[in-house]
Amino acid sequence: MWSKRARLVSFYTFVILVLVFFSVHFLFGRNRFQVTFRHKKVAIAVTRAKYMPLSKHDLLCELKNRVWFKTLPSTEGPFKALNYSQLEPKDTLYQLHHDGFKTCAAVMNSAAILGSNLGEEIDSHDAVMRFNSAPLSEQYKADIGAKTTLRLMNSQLLANPSYNFFTDPIYRNITMIVWDPAAYTGDMQEWYENPDANFFSSYEKRRKMFPQENLYITDPRFYWELWDVLQENTEAMIHPNPPSSGFQGIAIMLSLCNQLDVYEFLPSERISVKCHYYEKWNLNPACTLGWWHDLRAEKYFVLRMNLGTKDDVTKKGKLECYTMSNTSHKRAQTFDFYSVSSTSLHSC
Template sequence: MYFSRNTDFVAQLLLNLRYRRLRTSHLVIFNFVIHLPGMFTPMWSKRARLVFFYLCVILVLTFIFVHFLFNGNRFQVTFRHKKVAIAVTRAKYMPLSKHDLLCELKNRVWFKTLPSTEGPFKALNYSLLEPKNTLYQLHHDGFKTCAAVMNSAAILGSNLGEEIDSHDAVMRFNNAPLSEEYRADIGVKTTLRLMNSQLLADPSFNFFTDPIYRNITMIVWDPAAYTGDMEEWYQNPDANFFSSYEQRRRMFPRENLYITDPRFYWELWDVLQENTEAMIHPNPPSSGFQGIAVMLSLCDQLDVYEFVPSERISMKCHYYEKWKLNPACTLGWWHDLRAEKYFILRMNQGTKDDITKKGKVTLSGYRANDCKATSHAPALTSLNRGLQLPSRN
């Protein structure tokens, strides 16, 4: 009963992200704390639940204080584009339509690989390490139907594995396993895998030996400054992954392993901020949101599973973790997941029942939409090395 109430609260919150100027992460946490005593202590006395509630509030306040003390504007974000001014009044805020949101992405956000002709990467001859073909050259024909499968524990019990595998291409994330025990729910087909740099830097992820990292296209990203200083990024990456990347490329020279140009995800962040009324966290978008943007550029239609949570919403973080409870995985903390989920929800072309029962959002891809070119179009920038728009079949 208590969990059901909290599920309704979370769903309502995600559907009403635009609401107030109060930082959404704080509101989410405080609402979660308010529900916590009722969720886990239904047999306790009112006094005991009240004490537990205040202890939770103190813990949350301490966490928020420490977070802002040490992680203010770590990536030196200075919001550049002003197409939708953040400082305007609520009365002037005009949300874009589904088609216009997609065109904002299509005209401005295309996947870019490591700028091997710039800064330290030029001096280190990274152009010799990179795959022969760019991502768009590799998949030059694109795909008609695609799936992006999140790692959310909410996918457990869905029996969506067969449906997921029926797509022409499937993207998975980070170290999500494909073990037999999960296949009925998540499937096994993998075309692309988008990963954060920790997977290369931390030996415990077995990046060099685990078969889930073989015979697929892989994209790795590492948080870098908004200003795009490549020398600074190379000297001080968030995770020390460059040496592992070099080693892997020498071990498997025919493998398609790409490093993301940080300007890709900051351009994506710009579009997200411009189309979110409240200020969002000055951190890079999540792996899931980045992956959706990549797949939109490759596919006619994209089905995204458990990015916007279904009725199976869980406080457990990932489907392959047994006990770890962490509401931040759904509601967000470091990444502004509420803004990301609401942005994707606004673009949904599927049914409400698909979201409720399957956690599935259906999006129309770049290739299936005609958009008026702008000065931000990829063909007009010098950052898109070897960029080729995939042709339609």
């Protein structure tokens, strides 16, 4: 007969295994966006065969060759019928920033940036991307800076009046990009009729109020292409949900900038259980570790492209990516991408 202690150990082991099973079932079986895990590398990883990670250069080339930022397809489905082409900004994102930028910063909303005194360094970049509703008040200026060139936002900001999208000055005189989770298959009619957040009416209202403003909607196929590259280059299966705003923003900026510095995507030694630098009581480690988005996989992916120093990562929370050798990007249907190794340029 088993001892009482052995029976307890067996019972708790069984409970843990059941919880793990249902957790995995929830994360991967509850496939809300009908994602298809179809790629060879994922199949190899699942069978625990040898996984061969790409080099820094090849990983960057995967992004450059396969992930192209796209705005709303106004000539397709419901958007054509609704004449969205007349609502969209006159210039595409790449026409607007046709020469690209020499140096860029992508500044995450992590509370780990508090106390960094990185504001002046961040503002010294030619372009700065910020995310969602991150404020720029004087109390944070020393740590996060004040410059904003682009802001990537999820659709909740347009759909929820509490974010004051129509009145807050942080949403004025900049380039803005909004995204909303849609199905992996990319059915535009279904997405328009049932968006994750009902933001289309707010977009239409905003475009009519400020027709000269540069406000873009992301084509869902962009972030699913990005998700494909992420899952193919992650040894384990990842959550079947779109990539985070931060990861999407990094991919966008890599296509616009010669050098991209990413701040607090990978947390520094100032890591905090507080979610965002502008919140007092939102204590949630999922903001760093991930739950809905697979932040674990995203952070490791970006770390693998890092060309900066270990001290920059740990002390500043800063990652460096060098992406192009030319300063004129010539945004047409096709163009050349480059990345930089520690000693020389390599074409993709």
